[in-house]
Amino acid sequence: MIQSKKTKTTNALIFIILCLVGVFVLYPLFFILNNSFKGKLFISKDPFSLPTAETFAGLTNYVNGLIKTGLLSAIGWSFFITIFSVILLILFTSMTAYYLTRVKEKWTQALYYMFVFSMIVPFQMVMFTMSSLADKFHLKNPVGMCILYLGFGAGLSVFMFAGFIKSVPIDIEEAAMIDGCNPLQNFFKVVFPILKPTAITVAILNAMWIWNDFLLPYLVIGISTKYKTIPVVVQMLVGSNGNKDMGALMAMLVLSIIPIVIFYLTCQKYIIEGVVAGAVKG
Amino acid sequence: MEKALKKYFVIFTVPTLIAFAFAFIIPFIQGLYLSFCEFTTVGNAKWVGFENYKLAFTEGQGFTRALGFTAAFTVISVITINIFAFAIALMLTRKIKGTNLFRTVFFMPNLIGGIVLGYTWQQMINAILYQFETTIVSDAKYGFWGLIILMNWQMVGYMMIIYIAGLQNIPTDLIEAAKIDGATSWQTLIKVKIPMVMSSITICMFLTLSNSFKLFDQNKALTNGAPRNKTQMLALNIYDTFYGKTGYEGVGQAKAVIFFIIVAVIALAQLSFTRSKEVEQ
Numbered sequence: 001m002i003q004s005k006k007t008k009t010t011n012a013l014i015f016i017i018l019c020l021v022g023v024f025v026l027y028p029l030f031f032i033l034n035n036s037f038k039g040k041l042f043i044s045k046d047p048f049s050l051p052t053a054e055t056f057a058g059l060t061n062y063v064n065g066l067i068k069t070g071l072l073s074a075i076g077w078s079f080f081i082t083i084f085s086v087i088l089l090i091l092f093t094s095m096t097a098y099y100l101t102r103v104k105e106k107w108t109q110a111l112y113y114m115f116v117f118s119m120i121v122p123f124q125m126v127m128f129t130m131s132s133l134a135d136k137f138h139l140k141n142p143v144g145m146c147i148l149y150l151g152f153g154a155g156l157s158v159f160m161f162a163g164f165i166k167s168v169p170i171d172i173e174e175a176a177m178i179d180g181c182n183p184l185q186n187f188f189k190v191v192f193p194i195l196k197p198t199a200i201t202v203a204i205l206n207a208m209w210i211w212n213d214f215l216l217p218y219l220v221i222g223i224s225t226k227y228k229t230i231p232v233v234v235q236m237l238v239g240s241n242g243n244k245d246m247g248a249l250m251a252m253l254v255l256s257i258i259p260i261v262i263f264y265l266t267c268q269k270y271i272i273e274g275v276v277a278g279a280v281k282g
Numbered sequence: 283m284e285k286a287l288k289k290y291f292v293i294f295t296v297p298t299l300i301a302f303a304f305a306f307i308i309p310f311i312q313g314l315y316l317s318f319c320e321f322t323t324v325g326n327a328k329w330v331g332f333e334n335y336k337l338a339f340t341e342g343q344g345f346t347r348a349l350g351f352t353a354a355f356t357v358i359s360v361i362t363i364n365i366f367a368f369a370i371a372l373m374l375t376r377k378i379k380g381t382n383l384f385r386t387v388f389f390m391p392n393l394i395g396g397i398v399l400g401y402t403w404q405q406m407i408n409a410i411l412y413q414f415e416t417t418i419v420s421d422a423k424y425g426f427w428g429l430i431i432l433m434n435w436q437m438v439g440y441m442m443i444i445y446i447a448g449l450q451n452i453p454t455d456l457i458e459a460a461k462i463d464g465a466t467s468w469q470t471l472i473k474v475k476i477p478m479v480m481s482s483i484t485i486c487m488f489l490t491l492s493n494s495f496k497l498f499d500q501n502k503a504l505t506n507g508a509p510r511n512k513t514q515m516l517a518l519n520i521y522d523t524f525y526g527k528t529g530y531e532g533v534g535q536a537k538a539v540i541f542f543i544i545v546a547v548i549a550l551a552q553l554s555f556t557r558s559k560e561v562e563q
Contacts, residue, residue, distance in 0.1 A: 013371045014376065014378060015378055015379070015380070017373065018370070018373060018374070018380070018384050021370065021384075021388065022384060022387050022388070024435070025387055025388055025391060025435065025439070026387065027406075028399075028402050028403060028435070029402075031314065031406050031409070032402055032405065035405070044409070044412060047403070047405075047409035047412070048409065051337025061497075063375075065497050088297075088448070089491060092298045092301075093298055095293070095294045095298070096295045096298040096299070097295060098294065098371075099287065099290075099291070099294035099295050099484060100295070102284060102286055102287055102377075103284055103288055104284070111295075113297075114307070116300070118302070118306045118310075118544050120545060120549040121306070121310060121542055121546075122496050122517070122538075122541055122542055122543075122545050123498075124517055124520045124521065124538045124541055124542075125310065125313055125394075125538045125539065125541070125542040126305075126310050126313055127521075127524070128311040128313070128316075128324075128524055128534065128535060129309035129310075129313045129316065129324060130304075130305060130309035130419060131306070131543070132323065132324045133304060133308060133309055133312075133324075134423050136382075137304070139304070146306065147305075148301070148304065148305045148306075149303050149342070150297075150298065150301035150302075150305070151298075151300075151301035151302045151303070151305025151306055151317060152305040152306060154298050154301065154302045154305075154306075155306075158298070159541050177286065180289075181287070183286050183287045183289075183290045183294075184290060184293065184355035186501065187294075202327045204502065208393060208551075209396065211497075212393075212394070212396065212397075212398075213395075214395065214396065214397045214498075214499050214502075215498065215499070215521075230314070230395075230398070231395055231396075231397040231499070234397050235502075236399055236504070238401055238503075245482055246405070249401065249405070250405065253398055253401060253402050253405075256395075256398045257394055257398060257402075258394050260394055260395075261390070263393075264390060264393050271442055272385075272389060275392070275440065275486075276441070276443055276447055279440075279444055279485060279489055280444075280485060
């Protein structure tokens with residue numbers, strides 16, 4: 001009995017600590033949400049209080065911010081680039097990983113290690129040469145971005161798919177071949193369905209990376225075109241004008257975070273599982 | 283079967299290979315070559331040997347200072363993130379009410395991109411410092427600890443998830459046996475739980491290590507190196523060398539190669555460390 005009473009107090013104490021950590025985690029998000037509804041002149045004076053009748057600005061900051069930055073179109077381009085890059089990555093890297101695993105020759109081995117090697121190379125190593133290459137071959141547009149993401153994301157994706165394909169027994173495929181499937185039918189009807197859990201992991205890891213990626217779109221697409229993505233727009237809003245409109249900044253930060261929070265709350269289980277699987281294998 | 287597949291070589295591998303060549307292979311080889319050249323665009327390179335590498339350390343753009351700042355930041359963030367993450371994971375494996383909700387909330391910051399959360403925290407920290415009539419860019423101390431807090435805020439939830447998975451894999455009879463033998467909960471932690479999650483600890487250490495060392499977006503957004511590049515990390519230093527001053531592209535590329543070598547050494551250390559663990563088990 002004494003033991004359980006002691007456990008009870010420890011658990012209550014832990015519960016309080018966890019609540020405090022929760023406040024620490026959520027407060028910055030509340031902070032920008034709260035200030036996004038205040039007039040821009042009141043934010044620096046009194047950043048921690050709730051909006052009052054005097055400071056409340058309604059949706060003015062949101063309207064101003066959207067007009068000034070074109071964030072809505074950036075959200076659209078971010079969606080476009082993220083979704084199509086992930087589709088390309090899933091489709092082509094699973095096929096490549098399958099080929100490299102099933103055809104055992106010196107050059108397929110070498111290529112596989114090249115993909116693995118690319119995972120450890122930091123972006124700074126290739127950023128200058130890659131963006132000038134992209135310039136030369138007219139890849140400075142959303143479609144070009146998807147191709148670059150296919151290439152730069154291929155390392156991790158091939159690695160993860162290949163790791164799984166190695167454990168798939170070859171017998172089922174041979175049975176399908178005897179039944180008259182060609183390798184392409186064989187891959188899409190027999191192998192790909194088995195790969196689904198890995199495909200979900202690969203899709204989530206790449207989607208999170210591409211959605212949040214800043215430097216690649218900033219260097220390749222740049223700031224003077226209409227194809228800007230969310231991080232690029234946020235950076236411009238802060239970086240460009242010395243006389244900052246803090247209200248608009250708060251509102252745009254809120255709008256940038258909302259899609260991620262919705263995505264997280266709807267696919268939470270897959271996201272957490274995917275990220276753990278990626279961490280353990282990568 | 284292998285023969286039939288080989289005929290489909292083009293469909294299976296060529297799309298990925300073309301993209302891979304454009305995004306990685308060609309830029310990587312060009313980058314290596316250009317680090318030995320003086321250039322302003324890829325087209326007008328002139329061979330200068332190891333000159334760029336010498337300049338990287340001597341031209342006074344703070345490469346060594348950035349290296350020192352990055353190393354100090356990495357050490358402190360690796361230690362704090364892992365301690366907090368492990369402590370929270372322990373608290374969340376006691377079957378307390380609301381465990382799932384806490385887990386969901388704590389993990390969330392990990393999904394927000396570096397630029398967006400960098401500016402969010404810049405606003406927060408400045409709002410606090412404003413009460414003392416100062417800002418985050420007025421003293422390198424603020425930038426340093428601000429970056430540490432930000433990194434903890436973002437990564438603790440992620441590492442916590444990995445530690446929870448590790449802790450849940452410990453067989454319960456092992457912990458019960460320790461209890462029956464009269465071990466206190468502290469002894470159980472030190473003698474049973476920590477040794478049993480050593481592989482999770484390795485993963486988390488290296489993940490936080492490489493993420494902290496390669497940090498760019500958060501650094502750019504929070505302070506952009508201010509004041510006077512005192513809070514500039516390596517990745518940002520390389521970026522500024524490339525795009526800040528014409529004529530220094532070669533030096534930037536040489537710095538990038540050095541950066542790549544350090545990151546590769548960390549990755550190889552991780553690999554050999556994990557391998558040796560696997561042999562032991």
